[in-house]
Amino acid sequence: MQKIYETERLLLEVLDKSYAERVVDYYLRNKSFLEKWEPVRSEEFYTKQYQEEQLDKALTGIINANSLILWIFKKQDDHRILGSIAFTNIVKGVFLSTYLGYKLDKDEINKGYITEAVQKGIEIMFNEYGLHRIEANIMPKNERSLRVAQKLGFYNEGVAYKYLKINGKWEDHIHMCLLNDKLE
Secondary structure (H helix, E strand, O other), X not given: OOOEEEOOOEEEEOOOHHHHHHHHHHHHHOHHHHHOOOOOOOHHHHOHHHHHHHHHHHHHXXXXXOOEEEEEEEOOEXXXXXXXXXXXXXXXXXXXXXXXXXXXXXXXXXXXXXXXXXXXXXXHHHHHOXXXXXXXXXXXXXXXXXXXXXXXXXXXXXXXXXXXXXXXXXEEEEEEXXXXXXXX
């Protein structure tokens, strides 16, 4: 199930397990950079086999329409992963909502790539999936991420105290939301 979306400068791709080595490369290049924003990772996380399993699970999530993970590449360099955007826990019915998470290579921040990728992801969630609400939970100290969400029109719904265990510590998160105004 190869799906590719394009933006002005980027390719956003659904990956299968044949990309596992590139995913491992991305995580190894960014290991110390991502540590303060993510759960504690075991050494197994950085193996090809583990990432193959994760990519298989991601494909199952897409098939079941309960998640969409898109890996980010530059159009002129479609071999090196820049990061990813993930829409998880997609709920249909009366809720029509999803959670958004995103990450970018430490050497590619402040170039507008993640804003460009997330903007495309929002279009996909609102137009293709017909969702009403996208939620992003961001640590208050993650100012770059908060700026991205604000730039894209997310608004602050409040603080979720000790919401997620990040880097071994329960962290507060600001609950940011974006509504699809086209749905009534």
